[in-house]
Amino acid sequence: MFNNLFFVKVFKHNKFLFILFLGFTLGSLFFNYKTVETTPFFVWGMYSAKETVPQSHKIIVVKYNNSKMLCMPHTYQEPMSMMVYFTLNYYTDILQNNNKDYLQRNLESNYYIKYPFIKKFGAKLYTNPNEVANYLPWLKKYIASIVNEPVTNFDVYQCQVKYNVQQHVELLNAKKLYHY
Amino acid sequence: MFKIEASLYRKLITKLVFVFILISIIFRYYNHALLHQLLEPTIFETGMDYTYWLYQILNIDDLIVRNYNIALLFDVALFTCCVINIFLTRQRLFIFIFSILYGIYFLSYNSFVAHHTGPMDGILLITFVFWFKQYKDFKLFWEALRYFTISMLVAAFVWKVFIMNSLFNYEQAEAIVKNNLALYLFQNPSTFFANIVYFFLNNKILLQIGYSFTIVLQGLMCIGYFTKKYDWLLFCFTIIFHVSTYFFVDVCFFELWVLNFTFMNEAAINKLQFKLEKLRSHLKNAKINHSKII
Numbered sequence: 312m313f314n315n316l317f318f319v320k321v322f323k324h325n326k327f328l329f330i331l332f333l334g335f336t337l338g339s340l341f342f343n344y345k346t347v348e349t350t351p352f353f354v355w356g357m358y359s360a361k362e363t364v365p366q367s368h369k370i371i372v373v374k375y376n377n378s379k380m381l382c383m384p385h386t387y388q389e390p391m392s393m394m395v396y397f398t399l400n401y402y403t404d405i406l407q408n409n410n411k412d413y414l415q416r417n418l419e420s421n422y423y424i425k426y427p428f429i430k431k432f433g434a435k436l437y438t439n440p441n442e443v444a445n446y447l448p449w450l451k452k453y454i455a456s457i458v459n460e461p462v463t464n465f466d467v468y469q470c471q472v473k474y475n476v477q478q479h480v481e482l483l484n485a486k487k488l489y490h491y
Numbered sequence: 492m493f494k495i496e497a498s499l500y501r502k503l504i505t506k507l508v509f510v511f512i513l514i515s516i517i518f519r520y521y522n523h524a525l526l527h528q529l530l531e532p533t534i535f536e537t538g539m540d541y542t543y544w545l546y547q548i549l550n551i552d553d554l555i556v557r558n559y560n561i562a563l564l565f566d567v568a569l570f571t572c573c574v575i576n577i578f579l580t581r582q583r584l585f586i587f588i589f590s591i592l593y594g595i596y597f598l599s600y601n602s603f604v605a606h607h608t609g610p611m612d613g614i615l616l617i618t619f620v621f622w623f624k625q626y627k628d629f630k631l632f633w634e635a636l637r638y639f640t641i642s643m644l645v646a647a648f649v650w651k652v653f654i655m656n657s658l659f660n661y662e663q664a665e666a667i668v669k670n671n672l673a674l675y676l677f678q679n680p681s682t683f684f685a686n687i688v689y690f691f692l693n694n695k696i697l698l699q700i701g702y703s704f705t706i707v708l709q710g711l712m713c714i715g716y717f718t719k720k721y722d723w724l725l726f727c728f729t730i731i732f733h734v735s736t737y738f739f740v741d742v743c744f745f746e747l748w749v750l751n752f753t754f755m756n757e758a759a760i761n762k763l764q765f766k767l768e769k770l771r772s773h774l775k776n777a778k779i780n781h782s783k784i785i
Contacts, residue, residue: 325627328632349542360655361660362666370673382679384679391523394604397605398532398603401534414536435547436544449531477693482677
């Protein structure tokens with residue numbers, strides 16, 4: 312009966328594969344338990360946290376060449392839309408935290424004390440102020456490449472929107488975050 | 492040195508997988524997401540993932556991604572290697588090279604997009620299957636990958652049902668849809684799809700039923716731990732799941748479907764091969780008859 316079990320089959324055939332698969336399984340269980348993703352031990356917990364419907368939502372809107380709205384309506388455009396919106400969110404987080412990303416803060420307040428050897432290469436692990444300063448010029452180039460036209464300027468707005476009774480999205484207010 | 496055992500099943504699987512990967516690379520090219528198209532990006536995120544730490548420490552980002560010409564060469568190599576693997580299924584050397592190149596691409600894109608995305612996880616892992624010379628090793632690795640595919644969705648089920656209990660949160664589906672589609676609905680308020688979303692948001696019970704149904708599908712994947720008889724069903728479950736999240740959660744996980752090939756067993760592949768051979772000989776005969784008539 313047990314001979315048909317996958318791990319038994321692998322153990323009998325190839326000990327190296329057995330150790331590899333067992334290590335992968337245990338590693339995946341460990342990192343899921345710790346809820347820290349360490350490639351290739353992936354944590355498949357996305358959208359599992361309980362969510363409530365807020366009164367309003369914050370969205371990022373990008374306008375380029377004075378008035379054109381950057382619009383990537385299709386879900387299959389995700390790899391490039393992420394490149395714009397996810398990096399913008401990350402950039403905003405860094406600016407809001409005095410030009411430090413959260414890993415830098417974590418390293419300085421925790422890791423450097425516990426494991427001083429990390430200091431040797433620590434600065435390589437997070438975005439430095441020079442890279443932060445070069446972000447908006449890079450974003451202009453990237454937007455120009457995806458809209459396939461020269462971009463002279465762009466504005467980034469943080470818009471607060473809400474769903475009305477018909478479930479249509481209404482703009483409450485808009486705040487200009489960046490201009491370049 | 493790099494010749495492997497001849498096996499029709501393995502040959503076809505290799506072809507299918509690399510054709511799929513080629514489509515994924517073309518999809519990423521269209522999406523301005525290949526390394527040279529990132530145009531020497533600046534900010535990046537490693538997070539607490541030690542593999543990304545290693546990537547940064549080895550300076551791969553400066554060597555490849557932040558150098559346009561090298562990044563372009565890298566992308567050409569990635570594409571070429573993938574094409575070679577479709578035609579030279581017995582040459583493991585190009586499979587080794589491809590696995591390394593794809594690993595670098597995976598870490599680079601995820602670092603510079605400032606989010607460790609999930610869709611490429613399947614492609615990252617699947618190429619290692621073809622590293623093994625012995626057919627039995629390949630088969631066992633392939634079977635392990637099948638269990639990984641099942642476990643991935645079962646884990647998602649466990650997270651939602653037992654750990655975070657979000658399945659029983661009545662607002663969950665509405666909150667996810669509203670959060671993820673706010674920008675789309677703001678920019679495209681009168682499209683056909685927008686009207687479908689309004690319908691579901693006005694009939695929240697349908698939305699919650701749909702959400703619960705997809706979670707049940709994830710849970711049902713555990714059938715695969717006990718039998719391979721219903722693999723065709725598991726194949727369909729993953730398709731249904733990712734199509735529904737494509738529309739309602741605005742996430743594009745189609746690249747993970749590469750793992751669905753693990754649900755295609757030897758019998759199914761041989762049947763496919765037999766039909767292809769039959770079609771080929773039929774076409775050949777038709778061509779001969781046609782030339783005789785002429």
